[in-house]
Amino acid sequence: MELNAKIPPGPLKDKWSFYKDHAKLVNPANRKKMDVIVIGTGLAGSAAAASLAEMGYNVKSFCFQDSARRAHSVAAQGGVNAAKNYKNDGDSVYRMFYDTIKGGDFRSREANVYRLAECSAQLIDQAVAQGVPFGREYGGYLNNRSFGGVQVSRTFYARGQTGQQLLLGSYQALMRQVAAKTVKLYTRHEMLDVVVIDGKARGVIVRNLDTGEIERHSAHTVILATGGFGKIYYLSTLAMGCNASAIWRAHKKGALMACPSWTQVHPTSLPQSGDYQSKLTLMSESLRNDGRIWVPLKPSENRKPNDIPESERDYYLERRYPAFGNLAPRDISSRAAKERIDAGFGVGPQRNAVYLDFSKAIKEQGKGRIKEKYGNLFDMYRKITATDAYVEPMMISPAAHFSMGGLWVDYELMTTIPGLFALGEANFADHGANRLGANSLLQACVDGYFIAPYTVSNYLAGEIKSERVPIDHQAFIDAEVQVRAQLSKLLEINGTKTADYFHKTLGKLLYDYCGLSRSKEGLIHAINEIKKLRADFYKDLKVPGDEDEMNGELEKAGRIGDYLEVAELMCLDALTRDESCGAHFREEYQTPEGEALRNDEKFCFVSAWKWRGEGQEELLIPEPLHFENVELAVRSYK
Amino acid sequence: MDNKNRASTLMRKTLMAVTGLFLCFFLVIHLLGNLQLLLPAEQAKASFNSYSQLLSGNIFIKIISYVLYASIVIHCLDALIITLKNKKTAGRYAVDNRGKASKWYSRNMGILGTLILIFLVFHFRDFWYQYKFGSLPKDESGHKDLYAIVVAAYHDWWYVLFYVLSMFALGYHLLHGFYSAARSLGLYHPKYVSWVRTFGTGYSYIITIGFAIIPIYIYLTQHVLWN
Amino acid sequence: MKLYLKIWRQSDAASEGKLVDYELDNVIPHMSFLEMMDTLNEQLVLKGDRPVEFDHDCREGICGQCGMMINGQAHGPIANLTTCQLHMREFKDGDTIYVEPFRALAFPIKRDLRVDRSAFDRIIMAGGFVSVNTGQAPEANGIPITHEQAESAFDSAACIGCGACVATCKNSSAALFTSAKISHLAKLPQGKMESRKRVLSMVKQMDEENFGHCSNTEACEVECPQQISVLNIARMNWEYSLSSVLKK
CATH class of the missing domain: 1.10.1060.10 (Alpha-helical ferredoxin)
Known part of the structure; x- marks a missing residue:
């Protein structure tokens, strides 16, 4: 099987224009006859659903939350990048493209990344028109802040709640269409399978989480915008409900998964404080603009941070990466923190954290200015830890955050199942092996607002003649039977361990062996352990209640069942990539200074994986990456 | 859910605010007139009685008085409608500590209002009804001697106490009512909101103390000290 | 610390609900309120009982999904906080905590602490x-x-x-x-x-x-x-x- 990314011809900067000029259109009368299913109502999902509905398609939109406004895009704090060059600091579409490609350690497609940068300016216009209250200068023009991994200020922000404000913009656009009856919204519905007929995605099976009812929905195309699966690590910055089930079940129906092991571990999260903990709260990366990261010079230091004199502190990021300092990219910052913590310099009761210190910034700029910039983050820190970060440094620690990997998509964001699209974090497309800060909101929005409307239409133009599939079609019946069997199976085990037990155990395995650093030995060990854990799961899981009622434990169990399979593929993916790149750091492949060592000769490709059935190892199908516009360089932030 | 032809919740609150503020305005006029009762007895009698005469004969005052009656009735009825709807919509908890988040009098405007209404029944019976329909003696200038009625009314300590307590109910009602009315009418500029709040507090204190002091003063001067 | 919980249990909008008593040992002050509820649920599941349904998702105070009436106060005793940001250090050993759903005619109860908003x-x-x-x-x-x-x-x-x-x-x-x-x-x-x-x-x-x-x-x-x-x-x-x- 050859993967065709369908990159349009022509020079890099003209590819997207070429595509738009040549994409097929559906005339307005026909659009009314075509049904689109969108799973997920985060930025990508609600933006796509609203945009397609505005065009005239019949859209059905699904989310598992109790309102579309609660999708986890809401939690993104820091900002959204755009190459507007308002600051006149040398920014341009090309420079943004280059930063993103380099930030991703040259493991993403040039054409996709260029398009992301190209559409970024338009997104800011769109958001402002929707009433997103971005930060402004006193003169009334939009303000920017800087973010990790770049040397220009191109990040637009709405205090520390940029994701929330952007999501409210797209949520409101979606609700406007719901009111206009062009979108039918199903909240508290979880997708459990995609229905493929004649090789094309033609519908989904969903479960109403309030009643337990199984429903069938048919359409001409299915769009998955279900976000990332970093929650697989259990302790992560993600919401409790974030999951891989939708993309994993699509994967089992034939969609390839790409680079699933590439998970971004965010450097500035709050450290774990005990076994009971359910999530790690993220503190925005923007804090690194003014905060300085350090650990004590002496291992196992017992003094309070303010009692440690300046001469006995190790500002390790400033020491190792003088050019970028505290603003080094996320993968590098996280790894550097882990290196210090593992070497015994960690701080806090569990010795699992490093300090993020604002004393210098407060001295230089005054408490008022710092409060204005980060007030809500300092408040949040106080609420959670009962510590005043204006007085004492924050304690931070790396935490699983973003899935660069996901369903493999071509330039049109279509998976290997025709008619099945994947948008936003659910796909593998733009971020390569490491995502730059403030690019995730951008990618989700650009996919939903600006790309899907063209590419989905282009696909639907070829489907004008296909009739609506009735939901009593055999494929729907089969899919439903399978889904029901899966649910009953989980309920029938009646063992002695809760779903959370398996999730926590799995999460720990992944942190240890497929987290910030990986090794061949560790990964092989992890694969064996995961297999054992999965066997135990189907022997000893306990799920109370029934399938035809609201059942939170059953929801969890279903998601964890999928995680147990995803995890194995993640380890396999990491094991087969004998190089270090971005977030994927193989201990065997590093420079003498401990930096990632890429192998462009052998691994300049995207690993796409094909499901071959229960118990069979997945098949690796590489998609070679061609770099025509940038030179593959060693990624240095020194 | 057949709310189609009903006034919106906001309109009902606007009506409460408008009638309430008119009553607030009336209270000022009422208090200014009543302050004459604090003059030395003879002077108070002459001045208060002639003032009452003036009010009862004036067509302008008459119109105002009808607006006043209407305001009282509308304020009460609207309050009743609002309270009934709120009773229906409100959630009820087994353990309820929601009171910690707000002032007690702001949550009990209905009860305070009811107390004021009960007070008004007595107040009307004892003065308004007497003046209009009772057979009052005349004073030296030939005016109806309302002053004598007032003095007679405050003969008993418990009656004075009833009046004073009622004025406190009124005071708390005003303390919330005044700025709440401004809020319902849409005053949202933070600067003026805080001005209105300060003004409203001062107003409530003055009205309460002003009205409460009169029965006490009369009771003490006319019934305790001289008898 | 040990807590005595009185939690509202109701199987659906149509049925009657009531407060049910639970005892929970070994609650750690650093736990968030929802983590305390997780601990309770884990014990209920292991006993084969139906766990308490409650709304929650992001657990960092921004999604707006969590919400409980805790001791008769919305999101608990601390002002300007979501339930997920409330920590057990605000309670003492031996406390009795009442947990009820957000109630209103416009917010019908779906089950236990979950309401329809x-x-x-x-x-x-x-x-x-x-x-x-x-x-x-x-x-x-x-x-x-x-x-x-x-x-x-x-x-x-x-x-x-x-x-x-x-x-x-x-x-x-x-x-x-x-x-x-x-x-x-x-x-x-x-x-x-x-x-x-x-x-x-x-x-x-x-x-x-x-x-x-x-x-x-x-x-x-x-x-x-x-x-x-x-x-x-x-x-x-x-x-x-x-x-x-x-x-x-």
Whole structure:
């Protein structure tokens, strides 16, 4: 099987224009006859659903939350990048493209990344028109802040709640269409399978989480915008409900998964404080603009941070990466923190954290200015830890955050199942092996607002003649039977361990062996352990209640069942990539200074994986990456 | 859910605010007139009685008085409608500590209002009804001697106490009512909101103390000290 | 520490609910309130009982999904906090804690502590948006908006839609929620255009959803995790009166 990314011809900067000029259109009368299913109502999902509905398609939109406004895009704090060059600091579409490609350690497609940068300016216009209250200068023009991994200020922000404000913009656009009856919204519905007929995605099976009812929905195309699966690590910055089930079940129906092991571990999260903990709260990366990261010079230091004199502190990021300092990219910052913590310099009761210190910034700029910039983050820190970060440094620690990997998509964001699209974090497309800060909101929005409307239409133009599939079609019946069997199976085990037990155990395995650093030995060990854990799961899981009622434990169990399979593929993916790149750091492949060592000769490709059935190892199908516009360089932030 | 032809919740609150503020305005006029009762007895009698005469004969005052009656009735009825709807919509908890988040009098405007209404029944019976329909003696200038009625009314300590307590109910009602009315009418500029709040507090204190002091003063001067 | 919990259990909207007693040992002060509930649920599951259903998702105070009445206060004893941000250090060993759902006629209980807040979505549907289609937006810096204006719009826009304002209101009024959206959009030139029509239709929807009147007790602002100001309500009242008068 050859993967065709369908990159349009022509020079890099003209590819997207070429595509738009040549994409097929559906005339307005026909659009009314075509049904689109969108799973997920985060930025990508609600933006796509609203945009397609505005065009005239019949859209059905699904989310598992109790309102579309609660999708986890809401939690993104820091900002959204755009190459507007308002600051006149040398920014341009090309420079943004280059930063993103380099930030991703040259493991993403040039054409996709260029398009992301190209559409970024338009997104800011769109958001402002929707009433997103971005930060402004006193003169009334939009303000920017800087973010990790770049040397220009191109990040637009709405205090520390940029994701929330952007999501409210797209949520409101979606609700406007719901009111206009062009979108039918199903909240508290979880997708459990995609229905493929004649090789094309033609519908989904969903479960109403309030009643337990199984429903069938048919359409001409299915769009998955279900976000990332970093929650697989259990302790992560993600919401409790974030999951891989939708993309994993699509994967089992034939969609390839790409680079699933590439998970971004965010450097500035709050450290774990005990076994009971359910999530790690993220503190925005923007804090690194003014905060300085350090650990004590002496291992196992017992003094309070303010009692440690300046001469006995190790500002390790400033020491190792003088050019970028505290603003080094996320993968590098996280790894550097882990290196210090593992070497015994960690701080806090569990010795699992490093300090993020604002004393210098407060001295230089005054408490008022710092409060204005980060007030809500300092408040949040106080609420959670009962510590005043204006007085004492924050304690931070790396935490699983973003899935660069996901369903493999071509330039049109279509998976290997025709008619099945994947948008936003659910796909593998733009971020390569490491995502730059403030690019995730951008990618989700650009996919939903600006790309899907063209590419989905282009696909639907070829489907004008296909009739609506009735939901009593055999494929729907089969899919439903399978889904029901899966649910009953989980309920029938009646063992002695809760779903959370398996999730926590799995999460720990992944942190240890497929987290910030990986090794061949560790990964092989992890694969064996995961297999054992999965066997135990189907022997000893306990799920109370029934399938035809609201059942939170059953929801969890279903998601964890999928995680147990995803995890194995993640380890396999990491094991087969004998190089270090971005977030994927193989201990065997590093420079003498401990930096990632890429192998462009052998691994300049995207690993796409094909499901071959229960118990069979997945098949690796590489998609070679061609770099025509940038030179593959060693990624240095020194 | 057949709310189609009903006034919106906001309109009902606007009506409460408008009638309430008119009553607030009336209270000022009422208090200014009543302050004459604090003059030395003879002077108070002459001045208060002639003032009452003036009010009862004036067509302008008459119109105002009808607006006043209407305001009282509308304020009460609207309050009743609002309270009934709120009773229906409100959630009820087994353990309820929601009171910690707000002032007690702001949550009990209905009860305070009811107390004021009960007070008004007595107040009307004892003065308004007497003046209009009772057979009052005349004073030296030939005016109806309302002053004598007032003095007679405050003969008993418990009656004075009833009046004073009622004025406190009124005071708390005003303390919330005044700025709440401004809020319902849409005053949202933070600067003026805080001005209105300060003004409203001062107003409530003055009205309460002003009205409460009169029965006490009369009771003490006319019934305790001289008898 | 040891806690005595009295939690509202109700299997669906139609059935009767009641407070059920639970005892929980070894609660750690650093736990969040929801982690304490997780611990309880884990024990219930292992016993084969049905765990307590409660709404939660992001657990960092922004999604607005969690919400419980804890000892008779919305999101618990601390002001301006979501339930997920409440930590057990606010309680003492041996405490009895009452946990009830957010209650209002407009928020029917789905099960246990989960309530149906879709009325909020329908209020937004009635006009809580700017009528702009994708791809039509003019240059973002085309209309300058002062720093103060943008910050003030943000203050109103920060609402997370958790429903604590309704739960804590003695009348279950949704005035704070509705007015926050009306103010957010009215404060920006992009939203100003439709503000007259918006306020009328959103208020109408709010009333149809059976929320109560606003008595200006200001309890909502005290409990709001985002400290949305009650002055938004005043602004809504002003916009509403103006729009009603000027309506053709």
